[in-house]
Amino acid sequence: MHLIWENIIKNLILLWTGEFKGLDVGLEDYELGESVWNAVCQAGANSGSFIPSAYGARPPNPATERSMCTADSWSFWTQYLGPVLLHRKFSKPKYYKHFVKLVRMVRVCLQFELSSTDISDLRMGFASWVEEFEVIYYQHNPECLSACPITIHALLHIADSIEETGPVWTSWAFPMERFCGQMQPAIMSRRHPDACMARYIVEHAQLTQAALVHNFTEELTLRPCRLGVIVAGHFKHESYPSCVLLPPRRTTPLTSVTLSRIFKALATRFDVSLALVRQHVKEVYIEQWGKVRRLDGGDTMLAAGLVSSQHDSRDATFVRYETLIDKFARQHHMPPAYEKQTFYGRLEHIFVIRIPHTPALKVDGPTTIFLAALSTCKLESTPSSLSALDIHFYSSLNDTLDIVDIVCLQCLVGRVPMDGGRQWAIIDRSGNLARAVFEDS
Incomplete structure (x- = not known):
């Protein structure tokens, strides 16, 4: 390429x-x-x-x-x-x-x-x-x-x-280009560059073979050992094997509006009335986390409501998420027909809700639920010339938070400001759009 x-x-x-x-x-x-x-x-x-x-x-x-x-x-x-x-x-x-x-x-x-x-x-x-x-x-x-x-x-x-x-x-050519970049520092002699390169190649091959034979590849990196995604203060639950939550963690009181949205999401999840959820789910059962990481090479997504951005940081709060939507939600006489739809939005909060044994909510034992609260992007029409590239545009976010299960979060997306920030283009490299990208091993 x-x-x-x-x-x-x-x-x-x-x-x-x-x-x-x-x-x-x-x-x-x-x-x-x-x-x-x-x-x-x-x-x-x-x-x-x-x-x-x-x-x-x-x-x-x-x-x-x-x-x-x-x-x-x-x-x-x-x-x-x-x-x-x-x-x-x-x-x-x-x-x-x-x-x-x-x-x-x-x-x-x-x-x-x-x-x-x-x-x-x-x-x-x-x-x-x-x-x-x-x-x-x-x-x-x-x-x-x-x-x-x-x-x-x-x-x-x-x-x-x-x-x-x-x-x-x-x-x-990416692997060869990277290899040439590794070779340059090994050339210590202008008079005998070939000897320097030959020695580097031999020593590199010897170390590689020794690491494979004796299984100490991690030690040869000369970096602190990081086993998987283990981070001090992380939280992982067996109900969510595909992700892990990372600090900071807070148990501060929630606003009445946010709490109401959580209760509505739980009422839909358990298929019970909103009043029943309010009666049995207490605010003390809810805590907030600052980050969620998708395992097996996934992205680390930050909650804007808990992680403050630095002046030189790069925004990692906008995500792509998928959820099931009833095609006939406005037609009450029709039976539900759910289809998967893709949305983009800013991750505002990550909630962990621990619900004890509550038969009224059809909860047979202690249950832990990870929820994500998002401000959804109001997508606008895409110019016909860009429709084939699957680039989306928005100018504002919805005022009402969308509460979904955390497994709905797919990945991070990037944004490009246009017209002085009055409009934004969304960059998405995931799903069916994923393409080959060279990365150093």
Whole structure:
């Protein structure tokens, strides 16, 4: 994928900013003004505070920190920041649609698995994209031939390469790039660099084999041992094997509105009247926790109501969650028909409710329930040009808290502010949208 991140995207940006090999726009009008491009880059850098660290490093500013832009950062910018921040920035929509078309095909390339239909679509899609590229940037003008480097032609072979060798993650350059980065500090002699590299490779291989044979990989990391998610003061319950709660923990009184919402959620859960819940569930049974971590490599989500943010922190309170909704909730004569729906919102509170043996509530023994209270995002219509990228927009949150079981929480999402924070774009990399991402072991 370095073909795209380190060549195609960089060349497109050079064309948009009028810095590509002295070429002008010719018969087209695709250049972005300097102030427009600087604003786009600054907005991308500012979005780092609203994108969880689980998504990677803070995005650099391509206008002022281009040397800090790695293939990984260009990948993130292309897939998530670029489509949002470049919307309505070009003089004509066709330039933006051409860019989004490339992003859509790149996302298909990054899927873990591809079908024969996907490969066929990529083959035709890249061919169509290259033809449009020639019309917009080359304009069939021999004097603009430098606008068509070999990397543009290479796009036509991606589908064939996938068909022959498998998805791109099986052969991409990220592991080799990281290995070269590890090799550099090992070169201690300018006169004999080969000997330094050879010695490093041999010693690294010896340590790796020793760790495997004698099972002390953890000790060789030279970091404090962390077994799973064990954190001082954590709380885990057998009823919730997929998550663990982390401090801080509070038992402060709740507002009457919040307490009422919890009682309504419990009444629905136990299928009893609200009055019965109020009678048997006491506030002393409820405590708050500051964080929840999904096990087996999941995200750590923070409750905004209990964890205060620092000036340099990155927001980890917005999440994607799924819950069952009755399609006929407004039609009382119809029997319930539940379907799973996806929502986005800010995690406000995490509640642990311990209910003793209460036959009136159909609770046969001591029961512990984890609930999450969320302010749901009021999603707005997505521009047609972005609908294929599954990017959602919102401008405000619901005033009423949505109380759900904590297993409904799926993962963290990022946000990109638009129009000075009056509107937000939601970045979601989970579920069916998950793509291959290289991570150091």
